[in-house]
Amino acid sequence: MAKRSSLSIRIVEGKNLPAKDITGSSDPYCIVKVDNEPIIRTATVWKTLCPFWGEEYQVHLPPTFHSVAFYVMDEDALSRDDVIGKVCLTRDTLAAHPKGFSGWAHLTEVDPDEEVQGEIHLRLEVVSGTGTRRLRCSVLEARDLAPKDRNGASDPFVRVHYNGRTQETSIVKKSCYPRWNETFEFELEEGATEALCVEAWDWDLVSRNDFLGKVVFNVPGLWAAQQEEGWFRLQPDKSKSQMDKGNLGSLQLEVCLRDETVLSSSCYQPLVQLLCQEVKLGTQGSGQLIALIEETTSTECRQEVATNLLKLFLGQGLAKDFLDLLFQLELGRTSEANTLFRSNSLASKSMESFLKVAGMRYLHGVLGPIIDRVFEEKKYVELDPSKVEVKDVGCSGLHRPQTEAEVLEQSAQTLRSHLGALLSALSRSVRACPAVVRATFRQLFRRVRERFPSAQHENVPFIAVTSFLCLRFLSPAIMAPKLFYLREQHADARTSRTLLLLAKAVQNVGNMDTPASRAKEAWMEPLQSTVHQGVAQLKDFITKLVNIEEKEELDLQRTLSLQAPPVKEGPLFIHRTKGKGPLMSSSFKKLHFSLTTEALSFAKTPSSKCMNELNQWLSALRKVSMNNTGLLGSYHPGVFRGDRWSCCHQKDKTDVGCDKTRSRVTLQEWNDPLDHDLEAQLIYRYLLGVEATLREKHRELRGATEAGTALEGPGLAPEDGLAQLFQVLQDLKKAHSVSPAAAPASEHRNLLELQT
Structure with missing residues (x-):
């Protein structure tokens, strides 16, 4: 029995963003953080102040989370990325919208004093003396503090305020996991209503100290409790006046929180x-x-x-x-x-989900190389004469621009090449298609043929298969490869047009080249011969695809069951230190890793071109570790160098970890x-x-x-x-x-x- 929470997140678009580049534009992307832990990075949309992302994510997280924040950033190739603004939604805000938060939210300026993180371990108690009572505050340790210095750490100390008095701990240099174990006492007066404030700060030698967060306590309540100890989450300083928001633009979001008690x-x-x-x-x-x-x-x-x-x-x-x-x-x-x-029935929606869950790896194998080629070539492609822009093409010779007819002909050749390559890859992929997918298509083909057995409906069983395979799987993946994990970035305008035209051609093939499909866009006629040939190829492919016997299906399933399917695979950069000391060189070694539910392995050469970001790898590792009964509750985020841990400076190598493990924030993906x-x-x-x-x-x-x-x-x-x-x-x-x-x-x- 467990309490589980999930967030359905759709980052739709932004508008009226400020220009951060000298060109008068920006290159925006979004970072999503749950309690200051980055979990999502969208693709960058280049050279725009009104970006469209349309990216959807499902995040599983502990019910104890506090907030989810959306940061809009401007990507820079030569300098540090600029922060444009953010939208922060607290758990209480999301819980107040049972059907989810949906709409435009104004971006606010990122205030450094509000960008706090981490927790502080305190022990509070009321002690009685000879006729007096004293408030004792023991500042024990802190963890996961915000790094404020260039070295990636902070120099934290703590200030304790009560009844006009302030006391400070010592400074712990270069650590986000400091330990103080210092105690302060304050006189308590009967009936006092003053609050106790504990603030964490980063000490700086030449500039002003940086605020790291605070916790405020109700002292009258402590009279009754007498003693309290625990980890307390650091809060931002909201006592000062709000900063001028300015005109930072807006972000359109759809966010829904769902809590489930799973029995x-x-x-x-x-x-x-x-x-x-x-x-x-x-x-x-x-x-x-x-x-x-x-x-x-x-x-x-x-x-x-x-x-x-x-x-x-x-x-x-x-x-x-x-x-x-x-x-x-x-x-x-x-x-x-x-x-x-053709309708959005339960059958259609279920089949869409089925193909994404069971057929995504197959899709990557068939479609991946063609999509990569389109992205790498970046050719100008247009078949609609009303949209041809000759100036975008350049020159075919030394002195003259191309004519409209030449542009149309070269575009048709490019699309014929891509479509031909896709159909050939599909024709060769019968054995690569998962057994359960083949068996399902076989059942669909047979049921439709039984329902429409006449000769005039000869193509209907084929169209039934292609209505899912082509119209609801291949074509959407071609038009939006980022949403099907085929690319890390969205396509630019030129590449998007090529992909759209290729998807239309695939749809025409999937429709079996009917007169109705040809009549919709007459300017697709230059592809007609390839489409007509593709129909024959596709029918031959489907005939072989559905020709799977029960024994063959069982054999294929048995073979697949013996192999643990990869949860995540792709390149990772491993830090390799050549020596010790600040002047010694170090480098990164690129290896291709594959993570399954049983093992983590690597090789020197990749077998997949899928690039995975660090948070996706962390998510995958957490998923396969969830049932590990020996999972540690804490760890050292640093290294034991010389005679101490670099994170908390403790000298015992076997010392209990100074930070808690985060094992429950994961991204839902098709191969979960x-x-x-x-x-x-x-x-x-x-x-x-x-x-x-x-x-x-x-x-x-x-x-x-x-x-x-x-x-x-x-x-x-x-x-x-x-x-x-x-x-x-x-x-x-x-x-x-x-x-x-x-x-x-x-x-x-x-x-x-x-x-x-």
Whole structure:
């Protein structure tokens, strides 16, 4: 049983940002921090004051987090990146918006006195003497303080203020993890209401000291408690007047906080078994819970419900059966072949999620080299005569610019080359396609052919496959490779246009080159011969793809199960020190690492071109370490050099770590290990929200049964299946009501601590 929190983050766009470059523009990107820990960096959008990112992230984090901050930065090649401004959303702000925060937020100036981090360990007590009482404050240590000096550390000391008196600790040089173990005493007067203020500062020899944070305590409350000890989070100094915000522009965000109490696996087994039974029975069963879930799912939450159901059944080994049931349900209510799987139905959304979870590595293998080539060539490509800009092309000879006809012809040649390369790569990739994906497409192909068996519908089974493979998987990845992890940066305007035209060509091939698709944009005609040839290639590919026997499917799955799939792979730079001392040289060695749920390995040569940033690697390592019972609670972020730790200056090499390990802030990605209990909890929460609608449906079905109009078939009667579901929901409600998981709170929320 555990309390889990997650943030759904969509960084949409910015507007009216200030110019930071001499060109009158900026190169903005965003950094997202949870309690001062960087977790996300968006792509840089070059030369604009109104950037569009459209990037989405799912972050899992402990319920004890305090705030999430969005920093808009300006990237500089030759100097330090400039901070444009920030938007900070506290946990309380997000909790006050159950449906999520959505809209424009003004950027505020970054005040150094508000950029605090870390915690301080204090012991407070009231001691009695001969007729007097004294307030004793022991300043023990601090951790994760903000580095304020060029050496990447600080020289911290602490000031303690009470009743007009100030006392200071000694200065600890070059450390963000200082230990003082110093005690101060102040006289206490009966009925005193003065607050105790503990401030951390960075000492500087020539400039003013830098503020590191403070904690303020309610002394009257300490009279009753007598003693209090713990780690307290340092707070910013908000007592001074607010800085002038100026015109820093705005950031459009969509942020939703979700808290879940996840019960033990045994609590969810009845729900999982009931849903699995429905899928195994398929359309032969009369319970039809899946059909009722689809019927009650609104457009707004359909993608989320589809993803949760898909992951649950994927974990149970029933993804193919679940999708097959959805295919049959949609085919049963579709009379026109040309509208098949064109809507945003539960089947379509589930299949999209399935391809991203099960087929992303396959997508990278097929599409990666073509996308890299488009980015590297940076050719000007345009087929629409109304949009051709000859001046952007340059000269084909020494003295004359290219004509419009020459631009169009060269563009067509470039696109034909890219499309041909993609289709060839696809044709060669049958064996590389995951077995479960091939088996699912086989079922889809067969179901559609059974539903539309006539000769006039000969192409419909192929179009059904391409409606997912091409229109909902390949084409979106071509248009937005950053969102499919194919590139680290968004494409510039020229490359984006090339990708868009290539995606249109892939869509035309996926539509089997129908007259309707050709009529939409007549200027795509120069690609017609390649598209027509591509249709034949694609049909041949699909024929081979779906021609997978049960034995072959099992063999492929068995082979894959013997290999732990990589959680993360890509290059990392390893620091290699050649000697000791400030004048000795050091360098970085680039190695290609692969992290699986079983091992971390490396090689000298890469097998993948995927670049992973440090926070993504940290996220991946945390995911595979979550079930490690020997995970340390603290560690030394420095090194033991000479006779002491560089972080906290302790001289005992076996000394307990001075900083706590952060093992719970992770980014959700397509190759994450499945979390069966969480998926079951999310489905339970959704069913709880539509329980009233399902009960109304239950009354209708029961009335129909009593009237003798219910459909006959094997398995449970419809109302019996729903009755079982209501009992399961009732049991889960009861389990949650007795759950000891408390409401989210800070790790050390104390009545003595004042928020200032």
